[in-house]
Amino acid sequence: MTDLLSKFDPLIQERETLLATGIKDPFSLVMEEVKSPTVAVCNGKETILLGTYNYMGMTFDDDVREAGLTALKDFGSGTTGSRVLNGTYSPHRDCEEALKEFYNMDHAMVFSTGYQANLGIISTLAGKGDYVILDIDSHASIYDGCAMGNAEVVAFRHNDVEALEKRLKRLPAEAGKLVVLEGVYSMLGDVAPLKEMIRVCKENGAMTLVDEAHSMGFIGDNGRGVSEAAGVIDDVDFIIGTFSKSVGTVGGFCVSNHPKFEIMRLVCRPYVFTASLPPSVMATASTSIRKLMHSGNKRAHLWENSKKLHKGLRGLGFKLGTPEAQSAIIAVIMPDLERGALMWQALLAEGLYVNLARPPATPANMTLLRCSLCAEHTSEQVDQILGMFEAAGKAVGAI
Amino acid sequence: MASREEIMTKVEALIGPFNNKGVELKDATTFAGDLEWDSLTVMDFVAAVEDEFDIIITMNMQAEIETVGQLADAVAKLMDN
Numbered sequence: 170m171t172d173l174l175s176k177f178d179p180l181i182q183e184r185e186t187l188l189a190t191g192i193k194d195p196f197s198l199v200m201e202e203v204k205s206p207t208v209a210v211c212n213g214k215e216t217i218l219l220g221t222y223n224y225m226g227m228t229f230d231d232d233v234r235e236a237g238l239t240a241l242k243d244f245g246s247g248t249t250g251s252r253v254l255n256g257t258y259s260p261h262r263d264c265e266e267a268l269k270e271f272y273n274m275d276h277a278m279v280f281s282t283g284y285q286a287n288l289g290i291i292s293t294l295a296g297k298g299d300y301v302i303l304d305i306d307s308h309a310s311i312y313d314g315c316a317m318g319n320a321e322v323v324a325f326r327h328n329d330v331e332a333l334e335k336r337l338k339r340l341p342a343e344a345g346k347l348v349v350l351e352g353v354y355s356m357l358g359d360v361a362p363l364k365e366m367i368r369v370c371k372e373n374g375a376m377t378l379v380d381e382a383h384s385m386g387f388i389g390d391n392g393r394g395v396s397e398a399a400g401v402i403d404d405v406d407f408i409i410g411t412f413s414k415s416v417g418t419v420g421g422f423c424v425s426n427h428p429k430f431e432i433m434r435l436v437c438r439p440y441v442f443t444a445s446l447p448p449s450v451m452a453t454a455s456t457s458i459r460k461l462m463h464s465g466n467k468r469a470h471l472w473e474n475s476k477k478l479h480k481g482l483r484g485l486g487f488k489l490g491t492p493e494a495q496s497a498i499i500a501v502i503m504p505d506l507e508r509g510a511l512m513w514q515a516l517l518a519e520g521l522y523v524n525l526a527r528p529p530a531t532p533a534n535m536t537l538l539r540c541s542l543c544a545e546h547t548s549e550q551v552d553q554i555l556g557m558f559e560a561a562g563k564a565v566g567a568i
Numbered sequence: 569m570a571s572r573e574e575i576m577t578k579v580e581a582l583i584g585p586f587n588n589k590g591v592e593l594k595d596a597t598t599f600a601g602d603l604e605w606d607s608l609t610v611m612d613f614v615a616a617v618e619d620e621f622d623i624i625i626t627m628n629m630q631a632e633i634e635t636v637g638q639l640a641d642a643v644a645k646l647m648d649n
Contacts, residue, residue: 300626305611315627322627327613339624535607 176386192510193517195525205229206417206545211522219540219554220524222355224497225386225467226496227417228456236417239454247447252279253434256445260452267433267455268424271462272393272408276430279422279451281443282413283382284310288422289439290378290407291349292318299345302336302375304328305478306356311349311380320347327354327532330365337373346375352395353383356531356539357490358498360388363399371404378407386461387497387544388414388467412454420446420454467544471497474542474551481555486568490537500526501558508567509536515561521554570647575621577638582616583636595637621647 188194200423202210207218208225227233240260250256268277280286291314295301299320303311306327315322323340325332333348340346348370350361363379366497370377382392387395396402406427412420423433434440472494479494482501490500506527513525513565516538524539531537540550562568570578580593586609587593591602599605603614614625617639623646625633633639 272643302599323624324611326611332615335619336624339622365578529607 185445187507187510188371190507192507193277193514195510195513198517198522201379203218206543207338207550209522211517214374214520216517216520216522217546217550217554217557218522219542219546220522222383222414222541223417223542223543224471224541225417225457225461225464225479226543227460230417230457230460232460233453233457236456237246237449237453240344241447241449244448248445249360250444251441258445258448258451260448260455261445263453264420264455264458265422267458270424271391271458272402272424274408274424275426275428277422277424278433278437278440279420279454280440281317281421281446282419283409283413283421284313285439285443286409286423287311287380287409288314288317289330289437290423290433291315291347292439293433293437294318294376294378294407295320295345295347299347300340300341301347301349302333303349304351304354304361306354307349307351308355309383309530310382311351328359330362330369332367333499334369334373334423337375342374346373347373347378349378350379351383352381352388353377353496353498355383355498356526356537357500358494358496358539359384359491360384360395360495363401367396367399367404368402373450376406377404378409379405380409382414383496385410386464387471390465392461392464392468398475406465407412412450412457416454416457418450420450426563442519464544471542471544473548474544474546477544477548477551478540478554481551482558483556484560485559486564487558492493499540499542501540503567504536506536508565509538511565512538512561512567515558515564519557519561521557521561570621570644572640572644575610575643576636579617579636579640579643582620586613590621593636595635595640597636598634599636600634608645614632617643623647 182196200209200211206223209216209218217234244258250258265277287310295318296530297319301315301320302323304327307322323336325336353360379396384394386392388395407423407425409423412418475494475497479499488502526539528534539556622642
């Protein structure tokens with residue numbers, strides 16, 4: 170018998186080697202207690218959270234929690250069914266209404282996760298014979314959506330407008346084309362040049378999808394994302410997003426002004442063949458989304474935090490993923506996995522949690538300590554965070 | 569239209585800057601095994617080939633191409649279309 174798990178032997182070996190050096194497993198952290206959007210207890214120690222994508226800190230918002238509790242009482246713990254059968258309750262419809270208000274768009278479709286939103290929309294839109302043109306650094310859910318849809322996949326160099334344009338021009342004029350872009354790329358926290366990219370797509374007859382997972386609630390005057398900030402949101406055919414970042418719960422969605430969009434509910438398999446989200450999750454999401462529409466001050470504070478952390482880390486001598494703060498993600502580039510894991514552990518010992526990101530999730534085989542800021546981090550916490558980075562960086566010889 | 573031989577010559581020239589180990593190139597030379605390219609190098613190289621011949625090599629096609637010879641064949645076929 171061939172052991173089907175033997176293909177993972179190299180990874181098992183790599184992990185064992187790393188853990189044998191005495192490094193704590195960075196991928197099995199448990200939060201024993203969560204005190205707020207920015208503080209949890211890990212290994213019995215109070216820890217500042219700087220790697221949760223909880224950008225707007227909505228997880229502990231009083232109105233959000235209250236709405237969830239009420240829906241839990243009124244509608245029960247779950248729907249036990251598909252959206253197209255018994256799984257659409259009024260909170261699901263209301264959540265889609267909240268999204269339409271938030272984006273000022275005609276249609277909204279809620280999925281059980283953001284991953285499933287990309288998987289479903291991309292695989293359903295782009296089938297056999299169509300082309301998906303994507304940025305090489307696209308999220309796994311985008312690649313998986315391509316694989317599921319059997320479309321021809323064309324990749325272009327990260328954020329390279331000219332490379333995108335060249336490839337669009339080489340494709341058959343009559344073929345169906347979907348260009349998939351992200352507003353903020355989550356590994357380095359850099360922003361896409363959407364103004365130029367969307368223009369190039371339009372000029373070459375391609376439909377466009379922008380994943381705004383890491384920008385919703387924060388970037389753009391109304392928090393609609395990078396496409397809003399770039400002034401091209403009306404030219405984007407489909408926007409994908411998630412509830413598991415700024416919105417502060419779980420779920421995914423697609424919004425669109427396309428007049429035929431509603432048919433997607435019947436033909437999109439990751440929408441049809443799975444249970445819908447619990448009504449309490451829908452109630453927390455819609456309450457959070459509506460509050461995010463009026464969160465200009467929080468957005469401003471989050472920008473301050475992000476800029477302050479970026480400047481401080483640069484000043485300490487860390488190598489960062491972007492030359493300036495472009496989003497709420499600040500990526501610290503580590504020389505290799507071992508030193509990355511050591512630094513991660515030293516930070517945790519100081520009382521700071523960040524994400525350790527490693528290949529294949531990262532571009533260019535980089536090991537990253539990825540920091541995501543929250544609008545609820547105080548300016549003093551950012552000072553504390555910088556102090557922890559300095560101490561840990563010196564302890565492991567990273568600076 | 570370019571002959572298979574002309575295509576091969578151009579492909580070899582494009583491999584040059586990425587051939588850090590100075591591997592001798594034959595039809596059967598593999599990109600992952602012999603040249604030891606990682607995904608990033610592959611992407612840069614594919615982009616160079618695409619620009620040289622003004623073609624698109626989709627990721628679906630790339631998955632089928634393992635050797636230098638297979639690449640030359642694929643380029644010839646794409647230029648034919």
